[in-house]
Amino acid sequence: MKMTGAQIICECLVREGVDVIFGILGGAILPLYDTLPQYPQLRHILVRHEQCAAHAADGYARATEKVGVCFATSGPGATNLVTGIANAYLDSSPMVAITGQVARPFIGKDAFQEVDITGITLPITKHNYLALDAASLARTVKEAFYLARSGRPGPVLIDVPRDVFIEEAEFHYPDKINLPGYKPTLQGHPTQIKKAAKLINEARQPAIIAGRGVILSRAYTELKQLAETAQIPVITTLLGIGCFPESHILSFGMLGMHGMAYANMAVSAADVIVAIGMRFDDRATASVSGFAPHARIIHIDIDPAEIGKNVPVDVPIVGDIKVVLNELNKQITLTKHIDWLGQLNDWQKKHPSTAIRDSQGLLPQFVVRKIYEVTKGEATIVTGVGQNQMWAAQHYCYDKPNSLISSGGLGTMGFGLPAAIGVKIGCPDNIVWCIDGDGSFQMTLQELATITQEKAAVKIAIIDNGYLGMVRQWQELFYGKRYVATPLSGPDYVKVAEAYGIPGLRVKHKEEVVPAIEQAMAEPGPFLIDFVVEPEENVYPMVRPGAALSELIEDPAARAQVLSDSAKLPASNISA
Amino acid sequence: MATTKHTLVALVEDKPGVLNRMASLFRRRSFNIESIAVGHSEIPHLSRMTIVVDGATTMVEQVRKQLDKVIDVVRVSDISGDDIIARELALIKVRTTPSTRSEIMQIVDIFRANIVDVGSDSVTVEVTGDEDKINSLFNLLRGFGINELARTGRIAMSRGGSSPLQVEKESASTRRRKQKG
Numbered sequence: 001m002k003m004t005g006a007q008i009i010c011e012c013l014v015r016e017g018v019d020v021i022f023g024i025l026g027g028a029i030l031p032l033y034d035t036l037p038q039y040p041q042l043r044h045i046l047v048r049h050e051q052c053a054a055h056a057a058d059g060y061a062r063a064t065e066k067v068g069v070c071f072a073t074s075g076p077g078a079t080n081l082v083t084g085i086a087n088a089y090l091d092s093s094p095m096v097a098i099t100g101q102v103a104r105p106f107i108g109k110d111a112f113q114e115v116d117i118t119g120i121t122l123p124i125t126k127h128n129y130l131a132l133d134a135a136s137l138a139r140t141v142k143e144a145f146y147l148a149r150s151g152r153p154g155p156v157l158i159d160v161p162r163d164v165f166i167e168e169a170e171f172h173y174p175d176k177i178n179l180p181g182y183k184p185t186l187q188g189h190p191t192q193i194k195k196a197a198k199l200i201n202e203a204r205q206p207a208i209i210a211g212r213g214v215i216l217s218r219a220y221t222e223l224k225q226l227a228e229t230a231q232i233p234v235i236t237t238l239l240g241i242g243c244f245p246e247s248h249i250l251s252f253g254m255l256g257m258h259g260m261a262y263a264n265m266a267v268s269a270a271d272v273i274v275a276i277g278m279r280f281d282d283r284a285t286a287s288v289s290g291f292a293p294h295a296r297i298i299h300i301d302i303d304p305a306e307i308g309k310n311v312p313v314d315v316p317i318v319g320d321i322k323v324v325l326n327e328l329n330k331q332i333t334l335t336k337h338i339d340w341l342g343q344l345n346d347w348q349k350k351h352p353s354t355a356i357r358d359s360q361g362l363l364p365q366f367v368v369r370k371i372y373e374v375t376k377g378e379a380t381i382v383t384g385v386g387q388n389q390m391w392a393a394q395h396y397c398y399d400k401p402n403s404l405i406s407s408g409g410l411g412t413m414g415f416g417l418p419a420a421i422g423v424k425i426g427c428p429d430n431i432v433w434c435i436d437g438d439g440s441f442q443m444t445l446q447e448l449a450t451i452t453q454e455k456a457a458v459k460i461a462i463i464d465n466g467y468l469g470m471v472r473q474w475q476e477l478f479y480g481k482r483y484v485a486t487p488l489s490g491p492d493y494v495k496v497a498e499a500y501g502i503p504g505l506r507v508k509h510k511e512e513v514v515p516a517i518e519q520a521m522a523e524p525g526p527f528l529i530d531f532v533v534e535p536e537e538n539v540y541p542m543v544r545p546g547a548a549l550s551e552l553i554e555d556p557a558a559r560a561q562v563l564s565d566s567a568k569l570p571a572s573n574i575s576a
Numbered sequence: 577m578a579t580t581k582h583t584l585v586a587l588v589e590d591k592p593g594v595l596n597r598m599a600s601l602f603r604r605r606s607f608n609i610e611s612i613a614v615g616h617s618e619i620p621h622l623s624r625m626t627i628v629v630d631g632a633t634t635m636v637e638q639v640r641k642q643l644d645k646v647i648d649v650v651r652v653s654d655i656s657g658d659d660i661i662a663r664e665l666a667l668i669k670v671r672t673t674p675s676t677r678s679e680i681m682q683i684v685d686i687f688r689a690n691i692v693d694v695g696s697d698s699v700t701v702e703v704t705g706d707e708d709k710i711n712s713l714f715n716l717l718r719g720f721g722i723n724e725l726a727r728t729g730r731i732a733m734s735r736g737g738s739s740p741l742q743v744e745k746e747s748a749s750t751r752r753r754k755q756k757g
Contacts, residue, residue, distance in 0.1 A: 118593070123600055127647040130592075147647065180622075181589060181650040305641035308634075 005134035006035035006165040009098065012141035014041055015173055018069050020060060020425055021045065022053040026073025028113060029100025031165035033071075045425060045454055048446040050077050052418035054084020054155075055444070058093045059422030062405050063380060063430070065218070067094045067148045068422065074100045075113030078159070079120065083412060085155045086124040090409025091239060092216060094153035096144050103163040104132065118159050126154030131161070134169035146177045151184030152303040153216060184302060188319035188327060196274070196298045196315045197331035203272035205294075205340045206232045209255060209284075212239035213277015213301060213321050215402050220244070222325035223276065230335045232274065233344055235263040237284045238393055239408040240277070245399040252344055253353070256284040258390040261351035261541045261552055266344050268550035270295045277301060277321045280310035281409065290548025300324050353541050354394055357558040361534040362510055364388070364463045368395035371433055371461060374517040379431040379459075380405060382423055384416035384440025386470035388463040390539040392435040414443030417460070421447060424456045431459070431521070438464040438490050448500040451526045459520045460528040462493055465535045473538045477553075478545075497528040504528035581610070582636045583662065583732050584627045586643065586652040587617055587741045594648045598625070601642045607631050611664075611729025617741075622650060624741075626731045653740035655732060662732040666710045667692070668701045671721035680720060687713045698723055 003011065009032060013021070022045045025033040036044055047053045050072040057068030068088075072081045078099040088095045102111040118128045127147050129140050137160070144156040200206060214223050223244055227234045233252045234244045244251055253260035255267055264286075267273065273295040278284065285291040288311055299306075299313040300321060307316040317324055356365045368391050371379070377397055382405040383389040389406055398404050405423055407415040420434035441462050451458055463469075472486040497504035507516045507529055520527035540555035588594045595614065602609055610628040617624035629636060636654060643652045670680055680699060684691055689703035703713050707730065714725065734740055 119596070122593075122597060123604065179647060182647050303645070305638070305645055307641075309638060 001171055002168045003171045004031070004035065004165065005131075005137050005160065005167050005169065006032045007038070008134060008137045008169065008171050009141060009160070009165075010035055010039045010042060011171060012138055012173065013069065014039060016141070016145045017066065019043060021069045021071055022047055022056040022060070022422065023071030024050050024053060024073070024077060025071070026077050026100065026113070028074035028102055028162045029071060029077070029098075029160075029165075030073075031162060032098070032100065032160070044071075045421070045450065047418065047421075047450050049444065050080035051084050051414070052421075052444055052447050052450070054081045054088065054095070054097065055412070055415050055418035056422035056425070057095050057097075058084060058088045058091075059382060059405055059419030060426040061088070061093050061095055061422075062419075063402070063423040064426040065402075066426070067096055067145055070095065070097050072097070072099050073113065074102055074117070075115045077113075078115055078117040082120060082124070083410075085121055085157065087407055087410040087412045087415060088155040089124045089126070091407065092153050092212065093155065094148040095155040096141075096148050097155060097157045099157065099159050100165070101130070101159045101161040104161045105163075107161065117157065121157050124155070125157050128157040128159070130159045131164055134164050134167040137164070137169070138172060139174050142174050143177060143179065147179075147182065151182070185304070185318045186302075186320040186323050188300070188317040188324035190327070192315055192317045193324065193327050194331065196300075196317060197328055199272050199296055199298060199315060200230055200232070200274060201331075201333050201335065204337070205270050206230065206272040206274065206337070207266050207270040207295075208232050208234045208274045208276060209237065209267065209278055210234055210240045210243050210276045211237040211278025212243070212408070214240060214243035217277060217302075217321035219277075219322040219325050220401050222322055222329060225329050226274075226325055226332060229329065229332045231337045231341065233266055233341065235259075235266060237278045237281065237408070238406060241393060241404040242398045242400065242402045246397045247399050250341075252348070254393055255549065257286060257543045258394070258539050258541065259284075259543075259549075260353040260394070261554060262344055262347040262353065264541070264543065264549040264552055265347050265351070267292050267295075268548070269343075273297045275299045276325070279306045282310070285311060286543045286549045287547055290550065351554065353554070355558055355561075356395070357555070357561045359534070362508060362513070362531065364391045364465070364531070364533040364537055365395045366510060367461065367463065367513055367531045367533065368392055368435060370513045371435070371517055372396040374514060374521060375431055375433065379403070379433045380423055380427065382406070382416050382420035382432060382434045384434075384436035385411045385413045386437045386440060386468070387465070387473065387537075387539050388435055388437035388440060388469075390470075391463065394539075413437075413440040416440055417444050417447045417458075418450075420458045420460075421450055421454070421456050424458050425454065432457070433459045433461060435461045435463065437469060438462055438466065438493075439468040439488055441493075442488075442490055445496065448497060448502060452501045455525060457525050459526065460497075462528070462530045464490070464493070464530050464532050465537065466490070467535060470539070472536070476536070476538070477542075493528060493530040502526045502528055504530065506530045506532060508532045579630050579632050580656070581628060581630050582633070582654055582656045583660065583730065584629070584636075584640060584643070584652060584654050585732060585741060586625045586627070587619070587622045587650045588625060589648040589650065590621050590623045591648055594623075594646075597646045597648065598627075598643055601639055601646075602629060605635060605639060607635075607639065611727075613729040613731045615731075626729070628730050651741040655734055655740055658740070659735045660732050661735060662706055662730050663704055664707055664710055664728055664730050665702065665704050666714070666725065666727045668703065668714060668717055668722060669698050669724040670701060670717045671723055672697055672699055676720050680717065683713070683716050689713060
């Protein structure tokens with residue numbers, strides 16, 4: 001059956017199970033949009049800036065575990081996607097971006113709104129295509145979705161010239177993929193798994209560092225089985241949060257530059273590290289030479305290029321986490337590490353990194369904790385980037401699988417709001433809270449219009465300290481308190497929300513926090529709360545850039561309080 | 577960090593942009609590609625590349641893995657440590673005078689090179705061999721005056737029967753036939 005290129009793309013999208021597309025149209029992609037009404041099962045969400053189309057598709061993909069899809073037109077539409085694509089690439093988020101391109105006769109002639117988007121996105125996509133005829137579109141789209149979701153997921157871009165959308169071709173949906181250069185390894189090597197099991201079984205002070213790979217592979221039960229059988233403490237990376245319940249007795253929080261003191265201590269003291277679906281990012285390892293100095297390292301990852309990239313590894317296992325852990329678990333013996341776990345619990349008592357000190361002023365940590373308490377940990381938290389992100393990671397207890405959505409690798413300020421829209425559209429039954437900073441929020445706040453137009457019930461908590469806070473913290477600690485370009489004014493966020501038709505509140509005092517969050521929860525639609533917090537509050541613990549994980553700085557005020565107040569020590573990670 | 581010369585060989589799909597994708601991985605790490613040679617392989621629609629780079633072994637291994645991730649790269653292997661045959665071809669245009677021509681021809685003979693073009697005041701020499709041989713010949717001819725030099729860069733292969741780039745030839749070539757048909 002003959003179809004236009006645009007129809008072929010839509011047919012393929014339907015067959016790939018796509019139900020939502022985020023995007024903005026323009027001249028070059030207009031023929032594709034013109035075809036959308038023929039496919040009512042494809043819901044299009046109009047965003048207000050293409051960067052947010054990519055972030056929303058990314059958020060959607062992370063929350064639904066499906067491929068996120070975004071559309072943009074040629075030229076500026078395509079270049080605006082770039083940050084969002086790079087963000088998805090660094091966090092291995094499955095995404096297909098379809099961009100319009102100028103018609104074939106105009107390519108390479110600097111035509112109006114022409115840009116070489118396949119060239120530009122070459123290093124930030126898993127693969128990309130310039131579709132030069134309608135006949136190859138079906139195969140291209142099929143390959144794109146397969147590449148995006150299989151192996152180590154990532155974004156794939158398809159650039160389609162305007163006249164290819166209109167060109168007619170016979171539509172055949174290919175039943176098979178044949179990519180001779182792409183064969184992800186799923187089964188771990190049996191010898192390596194055996195070696196890993198031996199190391200784990202003989203370890204005295206083992207620690208698991210789990211990353212986003214566990215979530216991508218949906219290996220929650222396998223990870224839990226490994227941890228419980230061998231009694232190994234589980235530490236996560238930022239993006240690994242939500243792969244293991246944080247209230248579990250074996251959970252010891254996040255490691256890294258702003259990780260829990262006890263997590264960093266455990267990694268520094270461990271004799272065996274089982275690194276699962278993580279890539280030894282420098283924010284997680286701190287100084288590589290000081291990372292886990294006593295440990296032999298087992299690294300399980302689906303991407304062979306991650307093995308040995310940042311940290312030398314003793315036992316590499318390339319494969320799908322779920323498959324590998326299943327095999328590994330068969331060879332793990334029941335073990336107890338009473339002394340080691342006792343040591344960790346002792347560190348946790350002496351260095352309760354999640355404790356919040358008493359304060360007259362409104363502390364951002366307190367706000368996050370109260371969001372946790374009021375939502376009973378049922379929410380999906382989406383964050384901006386900066387201090388807000390670290391507090392959200394530290395002070396909410398993530399028990400639900402995949403309940404934190406955050407920009408890790410690229411650290412994209414402005415990610416929070418559009419990603420939260422994607423999460424809410426993808427999972428309408430989830431309670432979605434966007435915990436954002438005032439700096440981050442102002443980068444993409446135009447998406448409040450999308451929230452209103454699409455009736456997306458996102459709850460927004462702005463941690464408003466009037467600074468680009470994380471940079472200010474660096475200036476305070478490492479640049480002699482010279483606050484260059486970090487003081488930040490903003491609009492009246494409540495009035496801004498109101499202007500977009502979204503109810504909101506400003507909160508300045510501790511006692512108003514819980515009622516405000518409760519009011520937001522009672523509201524069926526979106527709600528915004530501007531939390532005006534202590535302006536110069538810092539994120540602790542902190543590992544200085546260049547220092548080892550073990551050389552961490554703790555909150556001086558909170559330390560003093562803990563030492564004088566050791567009777568009221570918390571039993572679990574989360575304590576008021 | 578100490579750097580050494582590495583020879584990478586790759587089988588890649590014969591598609592636009594492949595070279596760009598591969599070169600980009602070297603550029604990102606500021607690796608200078610010393611030579612790169614591309615041509616058909618024994619499998620239809622797959623090209624073979626030989627890339628010579630100077631770099632620390634761990635960095636080159638990292639790039640090799642990244643190259644392997646490029647979807648259009650079917651296989652890539654660092655054969656520097658193997659027993660390999662490496663060859664290069666050069667065309668050298670040498671200035672001649674009636675008095676130097678015979679001396680040049682003698683040198684060319686010794687190197688088992690060929691004269692492939694003769695002009696009134698120049699000859700063009702074609703030489704095949706490893707880099708050292710070509711360098712030696714070039715150095716000897718330099719005294720006569722060199723008008724032009726073109727070198728292909730290294731192509732290489734492991735000795736013996738096995739190939740580091742063995743692929744299921746069937747699947748790679750049938751796929752292309754299907755697409756064409």
